[in-house]
Amino acid sequence: MDELQPASLVELVMERVRADILSGELGPGDRLIEEQLTTRFGISRAPLREALRLLGQQGLVEHLPRRGVRVAELSSHDVDELFGLRDVLERYAVEQALPGPVVLADLAGALEEMDGAAAEGDVLAENDAHHRFHLALVALSGHRQLVLAYEPVILKLQLYMAANLRLEAEVLRAPSEGVARHRRLYEALATGDPAVALAALASHGARTYAG
Numbered sequence: 001m002d003e004l005q006p007a008s009l010v011e012l013v014m015e016r017v018r019a020d021i022l023s024g025e026l027g028p029g030d031r032l033i034e035e036q037l038t039t040r041f042g043i044s045r046a047p048l049r050e051a052l053r054l055l056g057q058q059g060l061v062e063h064l065p066r067r068g069v070r071v072a073e074l075s076s077h078d079v080d081e082l083f084g085l086r087d088v089l090e091r092y093a094v095e096q097a098l099p100g101p102v103v104l105a106d107l108a109g110a111l112e113e114m115d116g117a118a119a120e121g122d123v124l125a126e127n128d129a130h131h132r133f134h135l136a137l138v139a140l141s142g143h144r145q146l147v148l149a150y151e152p153v154i155l156k157l158q159l160y161m162a163a164n165l166r167l168e169a170e171v172l173r174a175p176s177e178g179v180a181r182h183r184r185l186y187e188a189l190a191t192g193d194p195a196v197a198l199a200a201l202a203s204h205g206a207r208t209y210a211g
Contacts, residue, residue, distance in 0.1 A: 017055060
């Protein structure tokens with residue numbers, strides 16, 4: 001039994017299930033059966049249900065009336081809509097942030113973590129760093145409501161991004177290529193020139209891979 005200690009059961013269960021989903025161990029549409037999970041983690045139903053509720057808020061699982069919980073599924077149309085919305089929000093964030101003094105420390109830190117995770121083949125850590133990079137980009141705007149509107153979009157795209165990071169790592173591209181795309185965007189933002197940054201952002205937002 002993969003038993004958890006009582007310190008912070010909800011958070012621990014969230015992290016374990018999230019890791020299973022983003023690693024591909026649990027695939028889109030797979031059911032999450034309470035009895036199996038409570039046995040696996042050695043917990044009661046209450047913390048499990050709270051963890052699943054929070055994962056639902058992140059867009060990783062879906063609660064179906066009278067049918068339980070399953071790993072979320074995104075159609076190609078859903079993905080296109082989410083990427084389109086992401087692009088609009090990020091463009092607006094850059095327009096608000098530049099020209100002007102911006103602090104890129106959070107972006108640089110996320111980029112460094114992404115680089116290290118890619119080198120180690122740690123898809124989950126790379127996905128987390130990717131998430132932090134894009135949140136830090138939007139936060140450059142200093143626009144709190146924009147960040148609040150943006151975060152659910154990037155959270156819902158986690159499934160697509162993780163799947164594409166795995167594809168890049170396994171068959172098509174060197175892990176360093178994803179990092180290089182983000183480094184080019186970082187360097188464009190560092191110029192402080194809105195036109196340069198927006199051009200880099202436009203070329204960054206590809207759909208085939210985890211942008």
